[in-house]
Amino acid sequence: MSEELRDEVEAINSIYGDGCLVPSNDENIYILKPPSESASLRIEFPPTYPAVPPVVLGTNSTGEHGKRGDAARELSFFCEALSSVYEPGAVCLFDTIEELTRLLESSATEDTDPHDAVPEEEEEATDVVPRNRSAAEAHASNIPEPPWVLSDLFIELKSTFVARCAPVSSTEEAEAFVQHLLSTDKKVRTATHNITAWRIKGPNNTTFQDCDDDGETAAGGRLLHLMQLMDLWNVMVIVTRWYGGHKLGPRRFALINQTARDAFVKAGLVSENTNKKKASGKT
Structure with missing residues (x-):
């Protein structure tokens, strides 16, 4: 097994849960x-992966709760997702799974039968915030998907980092984007830390900037300082960390900022002129 594949297996299982990606009896x-x-799907990783793409061999199991046709549909969408995100030399499963989720959600919306919708008067009568869910979370889950740009996965000592950035025009929009992500993405919501920062220019030369450590003391301030150094405005970033069981010490702050910077580069907010640390953990 290559080092890139070993790190990717650890990353996928740390993000989506143990058992998401496991070896079979075949090499x-x-x-x-x-x-x-x-x-579940059978995926073959050639010895030269990620220089060449993985091969989707087919469905491994349809699952006891699956409906007829679900397996073929999910297999088709996975192949579509893989072909759209794969780039030679870069590990691709995280991006493929994220794209698969998007395709399936989009398909489910398109397949909704309008006759199954709740009548207008009944919908109005039942439009209440569910128990144990705040009004802000309920509202956030109903806004359109924020235009996130994702960084590569960064892995060190089994801790996994990923950043999301998006343009924002107000503090209310930035807060809504945070709530939307937490209320709609369970793996992010249950991560060890979700560190946020944003800088916004308002009317009449007013400016707003804020950050949140989310339990990682001083991380938010360092993230905000990075944005100040890069002179970034009207953008926000969220760096998610899944703790891998090994303390990283001060190194964690460099990884948090490195991951955020990668998202800014991918969003076209800054030119990339230094080597990036890929999900393999190499520079």
Whole structure:
């Protein structure tokens, strides 16, 4: 097993849960159980991966709760997602799973039968905030998906980092984007830390900037300082960390900022002129 594949297996299982990507009895073949999907897939990783893409061998199991046709549908969407995100030399499963989730959600929306919708008067009568859920979370889950740009995965000592950035025009929008992510993405919501920062220019030369450590003391302030040094405005960033069981010491702050910077580069907010640390953990 290559170092890139070993790190990717650890990253996928740390983000989506143990058992999401596990080896089979055949060399180079893994069983992938995408989160929230009924089918599992057989994926072959050639010895030269990620220089060449993984090979989707087919469905491994349809799942006891799967409906007829679900496995073929999910397999088709996975192949579509893989072909759209793969780039030679870069590990791709995280991006493929994220794209698969988007495709399935989009398909579910398109397949909704309008006759199944709740009548207008009944919908109005039942439009209440569920118990144990704040009004802000309920509102955030109903706004459109924020235009996130994701960084590569960064891994060190089994801790996994990923950043999301998006343009924002007000503090209210930034807060809504945070709530939307936490209320709609369980793996992010249950991560060890979600560190945020934003800088916004308002009317009449007013400016707003804020940050949140989310339990990682001083991390938010360092993230905000990075944005100040890069002179970034009207943008926000969230760096998610899944703790891998080994303390990183001060190194964690460099990884948090490095991950955020990668998201800014991918969003076209800054030119990339230094080597990036890929999900393999190498520079």
